[in-house]
Amino acid sequence: MLIDSIIQTEPDYSHELALKARGARVIAGVDEAGRGPLAGPVVVSAVILDPDNIPAGLNDSKKLSEEQREVLFELIVASAMVSVVVAPPSIILSHNIRGATLWAMARAAGSLSVVPDRVLIDGRDVPMGLPCEGLALVGGDGRSVSIAAASIVAKVTRDRMCRIMDCDAPHFGFAGHKGYSTPQHMKALVAHGPCRHHREEFAPVAAAWERIRVQVA
Numbered sequence: 001m002l003i004d005s006i007i008q009t010e011p012d013y014s015h016e017l018a019l020k021a022r023g024a025r026v027i028a029g030v031d032e033a034g035r036g037p038l039a040g041p042v043v044v045s046a047v048i049l050d051p052d053n054i055p056a057g058l059n060d061s062k063k064l065s066e067e068q069r070e071v072l073f074e075l076i077v078a079s080a081m082v083s084v085v086v087a088p089p090s091i092i093l094s095h096n097i098r099g100a101t102l103w104a105m106a107r108a109a110g111s112l113s114v115v116p117d118r119v120l121i122d123g124r125d126v127p128m129g130l131p132c133e134g135l136a137l138v139g140g141d142g143r144s145v146s147i148a149a150a151s152i153v154a155k156v157t158r159d160r161m162c163r164i165m166d167c168d169a170p171h172f173g174f175a176g177h178k179g180y181s182t183p184q185h186m187k188a189l190v191a192h193g194p195c196r197h198h199r200e201e202f203a204p205v206a207a208a209w210e211r212i213r214v215q216v217a
Helices: 014-021 066-079 089-110 145-168 183-192 203-216
Strands: 002-004 027-033 042-048 081-087 118-122 133-137
Touching: 014 027, 014 118, 014 133, 014 145, 027 089, 027 145, 042 089, 042 145, 066 145, 081 089, 081 145, 118 145, 183 203
Parallel strands: 002 133, 027 118, 118 133
Antiparallel strands: 027 042, 042 081
């Protein structure tokens, strides 16, 4: 396992080129969206960019507007190899949030149509079960365009799923807060109790279930 923690201001292709200089031919970037919310899945994407057709403007998805992410999403899926793996609340419950994220990362890297020689991963953890050696980059979505592309795909995919969740349970407002613990979300959680999209082991959700058990008893 390799970990690189140097901070970089904007993503570029230098990390991929360094790996290629050491013999790697196919390099994938992997990132997740949705570790922090109280509801909804963790979504992981793996992306192998075409070095001759890298969309301009790739960056950490959190630094982009929704409109920018949507435009870049379409460019990425049209020009790159992409895979997406979703870890629903049931997997998060059984694996915990860190384990569910690593589970999805390994599967996303292994689900690409071409097996990569190296995988660049945002964060400090390299999951077990990768199809090749992995390199963890702290702040990787702001350093590697491959990871940045994966962060955009994961974020757009999850946001779209939150809009579907909103149709299923409109009183929670998932389309707006995306499952994060906003005041609106916390009030709805107290008023209505958790729904099937909530993560049972997260403290506010567990507390809401406990209030319901006390009331029923």
